[in-house]
Amino acid sequence: MTSPQTLTADAPVPEVAGLEKLLLTLVALGLLLLLPVAFDADAERARWCFFGALALISAGTLGWAAWKYGHQPEGVYNHNLWLRASTSRGAVAWITGIVLTGFYVILYWFSSDNGQGSYGPLNQLVHALDPFSKALRNKPSDQWFLYGTFYTLAILLMGARALWKYRSSPYHLIRTGSLMFFQLGFAFLLPGLLLAFQRPEFYFSYFWPLKYDYLFPDTVGYLLKDGGPALGVFMMFWTAVISFVATPVLTYFFGKRWYCSWVCGCGGLAETAGDPYRQLSDKSRTAWRWEVRIIYTVLGLIILVTALLWVGASGAVPALQGITQPLSKAYGFAIGSVFSGVIGVGFYPLMGARVWCRFGCPMAAYLGLIQKHFSRFRITTNGAQCISCGNCSNVCEMGIDVKQYAQRGEPIIRASCVGCGMCSTACPRGVLNLENGPRENRYQGSQLIHADSLRILS
Known part of the structure; x- marks a missing residue:
């Protein structure tokens, strides 16, 4: 590799x-x-x-x-x-x-x-x-x-x-x-x-x-x-x-x-x-900032459009009936067609395969909020064994600089992570592991978890 x-x-x-x-x-x-x-x-x-x-x-x-x-x-x-x-x-x-x-x-x-x-x-x-x-x-x-x-x-x-x-x-x-x-x-x-x-x-x-x-x-x-x-x-x-x-x-x-x-x-x-x-996939912090700005804007927009359509359909606000349909069509054109299709797939060979998933998918944003703040899922790391080869970051299609976490032995808990497991597979030392562990240990590195386990066993 x-x-x-x-x-x-x-x-x-x-x-x-x-x-x-x-x-x-x-x-x-x-x-x-x-x-x-x-x-x-x-x-x-x-x-x-x-x-x-x-x-x-x-x-x-x-x-x-x-x-x-x-x-x-x-x-x-x-x-x-x-x-x-x-x-x-x-x-x-x-x-x-x-x-x-x-x-x-x-x-x-x-x-x-x-x-x-x-x-x-x-x-x-x-x-x-x-x-x-x-x-x-x-x-x-x-x-x-x-x-x-x-x-x-x-x-x-x-x-x-x-x-x-x-x-x-x-x-x-x-x-x-x-x-x-x-x-x-x-x-x-x-x-x-x-x-x-x-x-x-x-x-x-x-x-x-x-x-x-x-x-x-x-x-x-x-x-x-x-x-x-x-x-x-x-x-x-x-x-x-x-x-x-x-x-x-x-x-x-x-x-x-x-x-x-x-x-x-x-x-x-x-x-x-x-x-x-x-x-x-771009691993820079600038790309991450744009990712956060765009994807949560898209999520907020579809929530707003859906809510306005139902309010308009109910007849509670008659003025909305002439606005909601053009608004939904505009969303379908800009997000459903241009972003997810033309850019999302057409730009594979230039920006990586997860452009849409990373920057525009409202489902990914919705799932990401739950994953980051409430989920049991995380990728644990063992910094003592990391040799900084960079293979993990190289294969991450979501633009996460995995190596930086691995070097510090910190668990990876990111809203954007799709859990594909490629970082773990590409690691030559077995430093990275996908886990669904207890939430109380979620923010602890694998070394701390291992120490806690030894203490409990003794």
Whole structure:
């Protein structure tokens, strides 16, 4: 395991093996094949090319992951991350960021249905999925089904890569498997099946305030009406209980990791497709100050918008009825689209994989407040064994300078920590440990806890 401090600017990057080049070429060909699909007027030919492209991407990615990580001993090896153009904000990273950002811009603002089943630049890609969409959802594909398919495939393929890379850690194997399961089952297949049975497309793995409109009056009315008396009520009950009861309880016992690193689709994409970029998160104090300013502002804003919508819907303040809808649309545009999508994913190769989770997600802010002030979760450290290698800080995607805590033997209790466990896995000395211990010992270092335990035993 290497860190930025151990690399020099002129250190050679190992030559890529022939088989690795071949497998990566398959991925590149698959991505390139998507371009003619978008402009092919022949729907049947475009469909075959589309699924051929997905097959090439899948085979290349899975084969590359098996070869790359299967031919080296178990353990975390992040060699040459700061020397490769793809993982150190080089030309490849910039091109990747521009392509991702461009895709989100086209998806959000240039691919709306024109009423005749046409989806702009993505039209052929969208309709290539019609057979699959009809089989799953009993309706033709649309731009959001295309996006959901790409999103889920990215988590599954890059999740397989993570399983190979972190196969030495049972924690990461189970955690990655959980993210793949919830994305495929609860965020892709189940909503589609609900549509097939003419029920609302409901995502059971997303809650308010992340899925902010689930507690908006219009959404509540829609779910109760179209969901039926039983299912609609259950959906509302599920949202309310998870948001206001289960979330505080689970966060008290396990920290925010139960959701951000085990369930959430945003976290799922960050932990799988975004794993190559985790070292890019800014660890400066300035970045932390902006993080606090922005994320809690977003949380306060969605609480305010939700409250105003309900007050307006009640008719108690008639003047609000003309303000609340534009306000909710503005929030959806600025936060739900630009921040979480265009910036949150498009900037992966430049700012790290948790830009949205760190700076903008209201759910992360909500969970973080509970974790910092009330939870039993913390990461204990043993400063006596820390060798200051910096591996822990290098892999922290939330911008926490873990090494500073480890050197002092202080427990890490931060609102932003998602409990991914990468700092512990990357540590060569076993200095860091994720724990859900008693709150009375929460702010004590591992050495003090060990001393207390010896005193009690004696």
